[in-house]
Amino acid sequence: MTPSAPRLQDPQDPRAAGAAPAARRRPGGRTARIRAQVLDAVLTELAEHGYDGLTMDAVAARAGVHRATVYRRWGDVGGLLADVLDAAGEDDWQPPDTGSLEGDLAALNHEIQDALTAQPPIMAALIAASFRSEKADHAQRRLWEDRYARCETMVGRAAERGELPPRTDARRLLIAATAPLYHQLVLLRTPPDPHLPGQAARTAALAAAAGAFTGAPPAGDA
Template sequence: MTDPPDTTPDTTPDTTPDRRPGGRTARIRAQVLDAVRAELAEGGHERLTMEGVATRAGVHRATVYRRWRDVGGLLVDVIDAAGEIDWQPPDTGSLRGDLTALNREIQESLVVRPSPALALMAASFHSPQAARAQTRLWADRYAQCEVLVERAVERGELPARQVDARSLLIAATAPLYHQLVLLRAEPDPRLPEQAARAAVLAAAAGAFFVPREADT
């Protein structure tokens, strides 16, 4: 026997996008995305449902279905919302200091419990939509952080040759994900600075230089 159709009146204000800053649309979106994060933290992707999100958010489920369509749509919007945060890369005055500060931010985001960053990474393995959104977010963050390398070249910390900034950034940050996500090791307060120092030494030695045509 199937469940009877839901005939409960939808009293939630219309969520059609409007031009007012804040407003009903922004409030409802914030409620729903907060609910998605909480549901992910408690039960993971496997237990994330449209109905559960609607109940936790205090929003009629018809509204959630109408705007986000399915769980994949909810995950995409949560990830997109992370990219909307007005975040700026560290500026400590040195490449090593910048990378260390960046690594400390990453470590903090991975060790806090519950960790929204970890929950979204796990969910992206179950949803192609979320995986694409996660890739966009990471690409944007790496692009933002390329300024760290540009400033290092301007300060003379790195030789004035073209440096593959993304490769340098990946080398500096990868040990955090390896230790905390793959190995699930206890956080090491020394690791952010150690990984940054290793990447800077490798960069100074030419590990991330883009070969010139004459060199190939």
């Protein structure tokens, strides 16, 4: 789940910069500026050439940063990808708040579907890269963990509104709600279905209301 997946942007556009955490200009001086330039260059190179065409030298050249700086600070391509993913998590993204659990899950799933089908396919490329690079793998997992943790507030609000049985497990509910999007778009690679975000949300909300995510696993299940 990366509703705020890193996005390519026009660096001249302050709104775009605000919306894209991977590359936003921090008021942090030269070090932060170099990081923003380099991470922007990684995204552009990844979008244009994919993982196999992503090289330290091409990133340095595109960013206009000394090769030695890029090697010293990021080490290798895996280090660059990991920092792109870590930067994507350094934002103030909050899950949707629509007033109902099903509405929140549907809005979240629409964000996920939009990110997974965006052009250029940055998020898809980062997920693919996580099969190639251990550093990218770990960073991708940190990012998902952070996003799922933030989304638990959606489940907490639903519980307060009385929409959920006591002791509903937020994480299991969130995985069930979002997994069909990833399965269809990342693994089965079917064309995006505009109904799927809402349907998967409805499925999880119905199952949650019926007690699917409460307490201990059902007897006999192991």
